[in-house]
Amino acid sequence: MGKNRLEAFSDGVIAIIITIMVLELKVPHGATLAALEALTPVLLGYVLSFVYVGIYWNNHHHMLNASARVNGKVLWANLHLLFWLSLIPFVTAWMGENHFKPAPTVAYGFVLFMCATAYSLLVRRLIAHHDKNAALAEAIGDDRKGKISIVLYLAGIALTWFAAWLGFLAYVCVAVMWLIPDRRIERKVVEEEREEASRAGEASPP
Amino acid sequence: MGKNRLEAFSDGVIAIIITIMVLELKVPHGATLAALEALTPVLLGYVLSFVYVGIYWNNHHHMLNASARVNGKVLWANLHLLFWLSLIPFVTAWMGENHFKPAPTVAYGFVLFMCATAYSLLVRRLIAHHDKNAALAEAIGDDRKGKISIVLYLAGIALTWFAAWLGFLAYVCVAVMWLIPDRRIERKVVEEEREEASRAGEASPP
Amino acid sequence: MGKNRLEAFSDGVIAIIITIMVLELKVPHGATLAALEALTPVLLGYVLSFVYVGIYWNNHHHMLNASARVNGKVLWANLHLLFWLSLIPFVTAWMGENHFKPAPTVAYGFVLFMCATAYSLLVRRLIAHHDKNAALAEAIGDDRKGKISIVLYLAGIALTWFAAWLGFLAYVCVAVMWLIPDRRIERKVVEEEREEASRAGEASPP
Amino acid sequence: MGKNRLEAFSDGVIAIIITIMVLELKVPHGATLAALEALTPVLLGYVLSFVYVGIYWNNHHHMLNASARVNGKVLWANLHLLFWLSLIPFVTAWMGENHFKPAPTVAYGFVLFMCATAYSLLVRRLIAHHDKNAALAEAIGDDRKGKISIVLYLAGIALTWFAAWLGFLAYVCVAVMWLIPDRRIERKVVEEEREEASRAGEASPP
Numbered sequence: 083m084g085k086n087r088l089e090a091f092s093d094g095v096i097a098i099i100i101t102i103m104v105l106e107l108k109v110p111h112g113a114t115l116a117a118l119e120a121l122t123p124v125l126l127g128y129v130l131s132f133v134y135v136g137i138y139w140n141n142h143h144h145m146l147n148a149s150a151r152v153n154g155k156v157l158w159a160n161l162h163l164l165f166w167l168s169l170i171p172f173v174t175a176w177m178g179e180n181h182f183k184p185a186p187t188v189a190y191g192f193v194l195f196m197c198a199t200a201y202s203l204l205v206r207r208l209i210a211h212h213d214k215n216a217a218l219a220e221a222i223g224d225d226r227k228g229k230i231s232i233v234l235y236l237a238g239i240a241l242t243w244f245a246a247w248l249g250f251l252a253y254v255c256v257a258v259m260w261l262i263p264d265r266r267i268e269r270k271v272v273e274e275e276r277e278e279a280s281r282a283g284e285a286s287p288p
Numbered sequence: 289m290g291k292n293r294l295e296a297f298s299d300g301v302i303a304i305i306i307t308i309m310v311l312e313l314k315v316p317h318g319a320t321l322a323a324l325e326a327l328t329p330v331l332l333g334y335v336l337s338f339v340y341v342g343i344y345w346n347n348h349h350h351m352l353n354a355s356a357r358v359n360g361k362v363l364w365a366n367l368h369l370l371f372w373l374s375l376i377p378f379v380t381a382w383m384g385e386n387h388f389k390p391a392p393t394v395a396y397g398f399v400l401f402m403c404a405t406a407y408s409l410l411v412r413r414l415i416a417h418h419d420k421n422a423a424l425a426e427a428i429g430d431d432r433k434g435k436i437s438i439v440l441y442l443a444g445i446a447l448t449w450f451a452a453w454l455g456f457l458a459y460v461c462v463a464v465m466w467l468i469p470d471r472r473i474e475r476k477v478v479e480e481e482r483e484e485a486s487r488a489g490e491a492s493p494p
Numbered sequence: 495m496g497k498n499r500l501e502a503f504s505d506g507v508i509a510i511i512i513t514i515m516v517l518e519l520k521v522p523h524g525a526t527l528a529a530l531e532a533l534t535p536v537l538l539g540y541v542l543s544f545v546y547v548g549i550y551w552n553n554h555h556h557m558l559n560a561s562a563r564v565n566g567k568v569l570w571a572n573l574h575l576l577f578w579l580s581l582i583p584f585v586t587a588w589m590g591e592n593h594f595k596p597a598p599t600v601a602y603g604f605v606l607f608m609c610a611t612a613y614s615l616l617v618r619r620l621i622a623h624h625d626k627n628a629a630l631a632e633a634i635g636d637d638r639k640g641k642i643s644i645v646l647y648l649a650g651i652a653l654t655w656f657a658a659w660l661g662f663l664a665y666v667c668v669a670v671m672w673l674i675p676d677r678r679i680e681r682k683v684v685e686e687e688r689e690e691a692s693r694a695g696e697a698s699p700p
Numbered sequence: 701m702g703k704n705r706l707e708a709f710s711d712g713v714i715a716i717i718i719t720i721m722v723l724e725l726k727v728p729h730g731a732t733l734a735a736l737e738a739l740t741p742v743l744l745g746y747v748l749s750f751v752y753v754g755i756y757w758n759n760h761h762h763m764l765n766a767s768a769r770v771n772g773k774v775l776w777a778n779l780h781l782l783f784w785l786s787l788i789p790f791v792t793a794w795m796g797e798n799h800f801k802p803a804p805t806v807a808y809g810f811v812l813f814m815c816a817t818a819y820s821l822l823v824r825r826l827i828a829h830h831d832k833n834a835a836l837a838e839a840i841g842d843d844r845k846g847k848i849s850i851v852l853y854l855a856g857i858a859l860t861w862f863a864a865w866l867g868f869l870a871y872v873c874v875a876v877m878w879l880i881p882d883r884r885i886e887r888k889v890v891e892e893e894r895e896e897a898s899r900a901g902e903a904s905p906p
Contacts, residue, residue, distance in 0.1 A: 087295060087349050089705060094303030094506075097712030102311060104786050105720060109793045113801035132786070136779045143705050143775070157349070158467075161342040168310045168338070175315045183319035261776075293501060293555050300509030300712075308517060363555070364673075367548040374516050374544070381521045389525035499707060499761050506715030514723060569761070570879075573754040580722050580750070587727045595731035 085152045088160060092142060095164045099171060100135045103128055106175035124178035127190075130250075130257060131174040134194065137260045138167060138201065149208050159207040163200040169193045182246045188239050191249055194256070195235040202228050231256045291358045294366060298348060301370045305377060306341045309334055312381035330384030333396075336456075336463060337380040340400065343466045344373060344407065355414050365413040369406040375399045393452045394445050400459060401441040408434050437462045497564045500572060504554060507576045511583060512547045515540055518587035536590035539602075542662075542669060543586040546606065549672045550579060550613065561620050571619040575612040581605045599658045600651050606665060607647040614640050643668045703770045706778060710760060713782045717789060718753045721746055724793035742796035745808075748868075748875060749792040752812065755878045756785060756819065767826050777825040781818040787811045805864040806857050812871060813853040820846050849874045 107124060110117035152160075173193045177186040202225065238252030313330060316323035358366075379399045383392040408431065444458030519536060522529035564572075585605045589598040614637065650664030725742060728735035770778075791811045795804040820843065856870030 084353075087299060090296060090708060091299045091303055091345060091349075093705060093709045094300050094712055095307055097709055098304055098307040098716055100782075101713055101716040101720065101786055102307065104790055105311070105723070106315070107787075107790045109724070109790065109797055113794075113798035113803050115803045115806075118803070118807065129783075132779075132783055136776075139709060140772070140775055140779075143709075147702075154346070157346055158342075161338075161346075164306070165335075165338055168307055169313075172310055172313045172315065176319075179315055180319035185319050185321045185324070189321075189324065290559075293505060296502060297505045297509055297551060297555075300506055301513055304510055304513040308513065311517070312521070360552075363552055364548075367544075367552075370512070371541075371544055374513055375519075378516055378519045378521065382525075385521055386525035391525050391527045391530070395527075395530065496765075499711060502708060503711045503715055503757060503761075506712055507719055510716055510719040514719065517723070518727070566758070569758055570754075573750075573758075576718075577747075577750055580719055581725075584722055584725045584727065588731075591727060592731035597731050597733045597736070600733075601736065 085146055085149060088152050088157060089146055092160060092164065093139075096135060096139045096142070096167065099167055100132060100139075103131055103135075103171040103174055106171060106178070123181045124175070127174045127178035130254060131170050133257050133261070134197075135167065135170060137257065138163075138197065141201070141260075145205065145208065149212060151211070152208070153211050156204070156207050156211060159200070159204040163197065163204050166193060166196040166200050170197070182250055184242050184246050184249075187242045187246045187249045191235055191239040191242065191253060194253060195232065195239070198228065198231050198235060202232075227259060230259065291352055291355060294358050294363060295352055298366060298370065299345075302341060302345045302348070302373065305373055306338060306345075309337055309341075309377040309380055312377060312384070329387045330381070333380045333384035336460060337376050339463050339467070340403075341373065341376060343463065344369075344403065347407070347466075351411065351414065355418060357417070358414070359417050362410070362413050362417060365406070365410040369403065369410050372399060372402040372406050376403070388452045388456055390448050390452050390455075393448045393455045397441055397445040397448065397455055397459060400462070401438065401445070404434065404437050404441060433465060436465065440465075497558055497561060500564050500569060501558055504572060504576065505551075508547060508551045508554070508579065511579055512544060512551075515543055515547075515583040515586055518583060518590070535593045536587070539586045539590035539594075542666060543582050545669050545673065546609075547579065547582060549669065550575075550609065553613070553672075557617065557620065561624060563623070564620070565623050568616070568619050568623060571612070571616040575609065575616050578605060578608040578612050582609070594658045594662055596654050596658050596661075599654045599661045603647050603651040603654065603661055603665060606668070607644065607651070610640065610643050610647060614644075639671060642671065646671075703764055703767060706770050706775060707764055710778060710782065711757075714753060714757045714760070714785065717785055718750060718757075721749055721753075721789040721792055724789060724796070741799045742793070745792045745796035748872065749788050751875050751879070752815075753785065753788060755875065756781075756815065759819070759878075763823065763826065767830060769829070770826070771829050774822070774825050774829060777818070777822040781815065781822050784811060784814040784818050788815070800864045800868055802860050802864050802867075805860045805867045809853055809857040809860065809867055809871060812874070813850065813857070816846065816849050816853060820850075845877065848877065 107121065107128060110121060170193060173186065173190040177183075177190045180186045205225070205228075234252050234256050238249040238256075241252060242249030313327065313334060316327060376399060379392065379396040383396045386392045411431070411434075440458050440462045444455040444462075447458060448455030519533065519540060522533060582605060585598065585602040589595075589602045592598045617637070617640075646664050646668045650661040650668075653664060654661030725739065725746060728739060788811060791804065791808040795801075795808045798804045823843070823846075852870050852874045856867040856874075859870060860867030
């Protein structure tokens with residue numbers, strides 16, 4: 083089964099998720115810059131969530147680039163990931179409007195935690211479907227970053243009960259860690275292309 | 289006529305339908321987990337509808353994979369299906385906000401019933417357009433699952449007048465039945481590819 | 495310049511337009527079927543607008559199928575069409591919520607009239623860009639349907655001041671007229687493919 | 701890395717941005733044309749923002765047409781642009797609802813200014829990634845239009861504190877300047893195609 087429609091559908095859903103968050107930025111009634119200031123926590127949450135969804139789109143893009151095909155199980159693992167991503171606008175709005183109070187910040191962390199779990203499930207499904215194609219499995223490696231993220235989310239959720247900004251900080255750390263680009267898959271793909279090219283080069287001229 | 293734009297447009301509409309449902313999850317005013325608890329019925333409805341739309345996207349994907357081309361009638365049958373799917377966010381919100389009272393639960397079942405009917409109309413249009421291509425027709429077979437679904441929807445609508453949760457249960461059953469993946473078309477396509485490959489294998493070497 | 499991204503972008507915008515209209519179906523507060531009844535005019539407007547946007551997508555699809563390439567002017571003529579289409583959800587909601595009172599019904603007709611004008615501008619731009627490719631120009635022909643539509647819209651707007659339902663009826667007539675599929679372009683494309691195939695058939699075997 | 705998904709994702713996000721702005725056109729309660737008149741400033745802002753987003757889509761389209769491939773840095777520069785574009789609906793609504801009062805008009809200009817900055821960053825990233833492919837760099841040239849825009853935005857923001865309509869006028873000027881089509885890249889691409897074609901023509905016949 084081709085992966086084109088899976089990519090197209092995921093692009094559509096992620097594009098909508100990243101965009102409808104802006105609908106939660108309720109237009110302030112006043113016409114002064116002070117009225118905008120009251121929106122700061124909502125804006126802050128928006129920026130973080132935008133970056134998160136961007137990271138997921140980016141990694142999703144890389145991962146499917148390294149995959150050759152999909153099957154029914156991959157489709158559902160992907161829908162499962164999209165489900166948790168679709169809750170991000172909701173928890174972002176709840177957290178922002180309540181100025182990072184504990185309960186909404188915990189809920190935000192929980193949704194991020196579930197997204198990370200769903201993503202790693204999807205990766206495993208893809209690897210299982212590509213048993214002969216070692217490129218993807220090798221590229222992901224031991225997925226250290228993924229494991230650190232999950233620990234940081236749980237730490238963030240726990241810390242939130244002491245001070246919500248500590249939890250928020252933990253989530254920011256995860257985002258920053260991922261923003262440092264994950265060159266593993268990209269490098270892997272480039273290497274293979276080079277190898278293939280060199281093999282092709284050896285094969286064709288003589 | 290090519291099927292690419294039909295797929296792209298359907299992907300777009302279904303991606304939006306599955307995502308805007310989250311806009312009906314109104315952000316609670318309180319900042320406690322108890323405030324979130326009040327949202328449980330809305331969340332429950334959201335999960336069920338997400339799964340339903342996911343099933344439709346999945347089956348739509350499989351069906352068009354097995355189709356070679358479309359015509360004007362198929363375009364309109366597809367728009368008819370999209371129309372009923374587009375009402376799912378509305379009835380989901382109505383049902384969730386009213387905690388599964390009879391009337392909204394009946395309306396929800398009715399929209400699901402119309403979606404199923406529209407889908408089977410679309411299948412028939414596609415088969416009619418592919419009279420020589422027996423793969424699709426054979427793959428769908430007698431469409432037992434489709435018929436059972438329609439009976440279960442009608443049963444669900446009837447049961448709702450006695451106890452709304454019984455109706456909801458019927459709709460959940462249909463979803464579970466479809467989640468068990470419909471390998472018919474997938475298997476069919478794989479078989480044909482194999483046959484073609486073997487035929488091509490026989491043809492080319494000598 | 496290729497037409498792929500123009501198609502993809504238009505598909506995206508039209509998919510969103512056709513779907514966000516459902517957001518104007520405000521969830522009723524009551525949980526009875528009577529509460530749903532009060533929504534009838536809004537639903538009626540939704541159905542008509544859904545059909546209209548569907549017709550535009552359909553014709554847009556056909557027209558670009560018959561076009562080989564686009565230029566900057568076509569991009570802007572297309573954006574102009576999308577602008578007027580994007581106002582359909584707004585006027586639909588205004589008309590529906592006011593139970594087809596004159597002013598909103600006139601505004602609805604005006605937006606439809608502007609859509610039709612923008613569409614015919616786009617067609618002319620495309621024909622101008624394909625001066626050697628007579629297929630498109632010939633297929634559109636004298637565009638009788640387009641001209642009748644514009645007259646009917648103006649008639650509908652005028653009639654609305656006497657009785658709003660008369661105006662609404664005029665808009666319904668236009669939709670029905672277009673629903674009878676416009677086979678002109680489709681037929682033309684099929685013919686050309688056949689001619690090409692026969693020419694190719696003549697050319698290759700000897 | 702291919703540019704297809706980058707294009708598809710950007711098309712999706714821009715399509716949603718351009719369309720959800722219409723959701724800020726709140727349906728007026730009255731059913732008279734006077735009720736519509738009160739919406740004039742909101743409509744005016746909508747038209748300007750629609751044109752702006754259209755210009756960005758148009759230029760984005762041209763620029764990626766002239767690019768051969770993308771990398772991780774380009775993906776993030778693109779997401780950065782999309783972030784600022786996603787704020788346009790918010791500031792448009794704020795400005796429109798407050799009838800072009802100074803603070804919202806300044807905010808509108810600031811977001812436009814950041815969009816322009818993000819766009820020029822994206823252009824630079826793309827050029828850096830195509831060091832051997834001079835077509836893009838040469839086509840953009842000294843980017844005079846881009847620089848004039850940034851000056852006009854800053855002038856607009858400054859002027860707003862004296863009279864908001866002066867600021868608005870400055871933003872309109874930038875839009876008009878860009879509407880005059882930017883043929884640089886288009887011409888460049890055409891020229892190269894011709895050169896390549898002529899080279900191919902020279903190479904193949906003898």
